[in-house]
Amino acid sequence: MGVLSVVTAQPKIPVYLDRTKPIEERVENALSLMTTDEKVALCHAQSKFSSKGVARLGIPEVWSSDGSHGVSDEKIWDEWGGAGWTNDSCTAFPALTALAATFNPEMAMLYGKSIGEEARYRNKTVLLGPGVNIYRTPLNGRNFEYLGEDPYLASQMVVPYVKGVQSNGVAACVKHFALNNQEICRGEINVNLSDRALHEIYLPAFKAAVQEGKVWSIMGAYNKVRGEHCCHSDFLLNKILKNDWQFDGVVISDWGGVHSTDEAVNNGLDIEMGTYTNGLTTQGHFPFSSYYLANPFLEGIKSGKYDRTVLDDKARRILRMIFRTTMSANRPFGKFVSPEHSQAASRIAREGIVLLKNDNQFLPIAVGKYKKIAVIGENASRSLVVGGGSTSLKVAYEESPLQGLKDKYGEANIVYSMGYASGPSLYGRAEPSKLNADSLVNAAIEVARNADVVLFVGGLNKNYFQDCESGDRKSLSLPFGQDKLIEELLKVNKNTAVVLLSGNAVAMPWVDKVPAIVQGWYLGSEAGNALADIISGDVNPSGKLPVSFPKKLEDIGAHSFDKLCYPGDSVNVYYKEDILVGYRWLDTKKLEPLFPFGYGLSYSTFTWSKPSVDRTDVKTDGTVIVSFTLTNSGKVDGAETAQLYVSKPKSEVTRAAKELKAFKKVFLKAGESRLVTLKVPVSSFAYYNEKENGWDVEPGSYTLLLGNSSRDIKGTMNVKVL
Structure with a gap:
């Protein structure tokens, strides 16, 4: 059958x-x-x-x-409040100012x-x-x-x-x-x-x-x-x-x-x-x-x-x-709060921290160098991943600067005093702290007086009117009495370094009196470990400022005119500074910044050879290649960022004194030299022609400026666009 x-x-x-x-x-x-x-x-x-x-x-x-620097917790269906899940605590990565740095x-x-x-x-x-x-x-x-x-x-x-x-x-x-x-x-x-x-x-x-x-x-x-x-x-x-x-x-x-x-x-x-x-x-x-x-x-x-x-x-x-996305054939599975993510957060934070000042090599502070290190300032212990508006995060962990320093130097060698206090992190209003400000200052002064060295950890936070959605800051100054506190600390201990955690530039009336200043941004889950690595010298700082720090608010283009320029009259705002934003305004108007765009120190030193260009005459569709040798002439491994700016001294339109058109971060071991090249398409020299509604590269002479900030120029070259 x-x-x-x-x-x-x-x-x-x-x-x-x-x-x-x-x-x-x-x-x-x-x-x-x-x-x-x-x-x-x-x-x-x-x-x-x-x-x-x-x-x-x-x-x-x-x-x-x-998102931006962490995946938010789950929310109630039609409310802003958290849903109360127990498996949605994320890794906090550094805020994007730190990434830019x-x-x-x-x-x-x-x-x-x-x-x-x-x-x-x-x-x-x-x-x-x-x-x-x-x-x-x-x-x-x-x-x-x-x-x-x-x-x-x-x-x-x-x-x-x-x-x-x-x-x-x-x-x-x-x-x-x-x-x-x-x-x-x-x-x-x-x-x-x-x-x-x-x-x-x-x-x-x-x-x-x-x-x-x-x-x-x-x-x-x-x-x-x-x-x-x-x-x-x-x-x-x-x-x-x-x-x-x-x-x-x-x-x-x-x-x-x-x-x-x-x-x-x-x-x-x-x-x-x-x-x-x-x-x-x-x-x-x-x-x-x-x-x-x-x-x-x-x-x-x-x-x-x-x-x-x-x-x-x-x-x-x-x-x-x-x-x-969801219906893609090649979508991976992802991972959450993994060791690799902690390592990534730490690497980004360490590369983004900027050393602003370091007189007489005050930093690094080697482990074992001092018996008693005073850590003063609320930001040393306050959570800086919450608040700020929609970027507030529910995190699996957050290593505070205080804990990071204790882990690095030993708990017995660290003494902490809050020094100042902000209020609770509330959206939509600023509420002062209920702690007594004078008592906090007096306690901090006593701690500083009896320490070998003081690390003041302050700055802004994510309270309303600080770094927070739906409300701008009220001034350039540090809040919560920090400027006065720093002055008082310096009276009893001149070995006081300032560590600023913020997403914005601040005024520094004490800048000439402190030996060292570190700009730390908001560094996420690995904040304490990253800061301790930099302060101790286990990691050489290499961050550069992605923003200008002005000496005073009026030195910034948006604040150089009337209130219609900023913040407007609640109906209209007029950008009267036009294309001259940030360093473009400061450099063109010849105003000295507190710290310029692109600036950042290292524990090492770097030597630059005279730069050269591969051609001095170039067509509008061409490319200019700048070459130079960079040497780490110091004693520790480190990184320097080469920045290439372009200037058009004689132009038919208003131009900034210089504009960034290329950069490259170069990692060098102590004593190492390397030939560095930067490629710049001539098309990037263009300005936006309002009459033609398009981009226009002017023929004529341009100056290329190579430096390690917008103000520290190591060499210049001239090219002619045909």
Whole structure:
């Protein structure tokens, strides 16, 4: 008897589920199977941090997390409060000012890859970061989230960060597009500026993230530009981002940044989040179906008010992001609070710490050199990963500076006194400490008097009106009586070094009296270990300032005019300093900074040979190669950052005295020499021609300036552009 064989036909996999197919083919197939209601549902939130997928087709939801320097804890469905999970405590990486201070794109790649792994492990679709808004004023409460004052530096650092995050199948979301350079009146202030300032200063990092980093999402800003809210600005989103730059990703609103259905539909927004909050505090319970891009959008589509091609474009972009992330065939699994992430956080922190002053080699302080080290200052023991607004983190651990110093020098050799106290970290208001300020000062003075050396650990914190979302700083000065305390400490112990932890420049009226100053930023989970490594000399500092430290606030361009220049009149703000932001203003106006952009000392010394160029005549589409020999002429291994600035002394338009166009961090062992080359495309010499609405390289003579800061120039070269 024969065997009857039954062949069962295998069901055909829909194209959109076939991960071997090209993404665009999958997107178009999924789009063809969706109803109008399903397409609209993609375009607005369904909870505080998620939006819908297409459950009927097995297309998952989009889940985002506040990010930039750590993956936020899980939130209650429609509230800002934490959900109380026990498995969502992350690694805190250094804030982005510290990353920028490394001047090392390799650290940016490590940073992005590491934080992306944490986001992937938590199954996030989108990490809401990094931030690349330009540091226009040291009073901006969110500067610590950004990559400094220079558009070239920010561009070079954001691209590897984005690539690192997205290598994990998680979309980076570069923010806040654009011109969110102050927190005062951030929800309604209308920014007025020239096209040159826009394109030369405030857009380059976003453009690099899109065109070089291939970022998959961008977040709009709260403010207005040219009368339009940035989250639905035809000028920014349709014309520049999607048309000129050919961005194929998703535009996500900032939370509460949407104000109109007509504008949200037609002006380039794709996903609306957080409507009817003020960005952080307002609790909702407002029905998601009432969002501007929910029922009002759906009704407009069905009535013919809105073009269906606009809806399809939004849905297509969102599907593309989902297929690039959650439904990608090559998405790794990620990892969370791993030893590798601690090592990454530590490496970035150590490379980002900047040695500002070191008279008579006061630092390093070798282990065993002193019997009694006084550590004074609240920031030595206060948590600096909480507060600050949406970047506040729930962390698995945080090594404080005090604990790091105890671990390094031995608990018996460290004595601690708080010295000053801030109030609790409250969003929306500043509340003073209930501790007695005079008692704290008196106790600290006694501790300092009886110590061999004093390490004052102060700066700012993430309280409201410090480094905090939704409120700018009130002044350039240190808060909580720190300046007076430092003066009192110096009276009883001149061996007092100052360690500043902050995301912003501060005034230093005591700068000439202290022998050593360290700028430490917010350093995350490994803060204490990284600082102790630098102070002890186990690691040689190599960070460089990504922002200028002015002697006084009025020396900064944004503060050199009237209040309409900053913070505006609550309706309009005018960028009267134009393209002269940060060191561009200080150098062009010949104002001496307290510490210049690009500045940072080492425990070693470096010798520079005379630089040379490979050609002195070059065409506009050419490249100039600068070469020189760098020698570590000191006794310890270290790193120096070569910075190449370009100047056009005689120009048909206003120009800054110099502009950063290349840099390279060079690691050298003691006594080692190396030939260093820097390549500069002549196209980077261009200015934005407002008459032609495009970039223009002027012919004529240019000066190239090689140095280790914007003010310390080691050699100059001249080239002629033909």
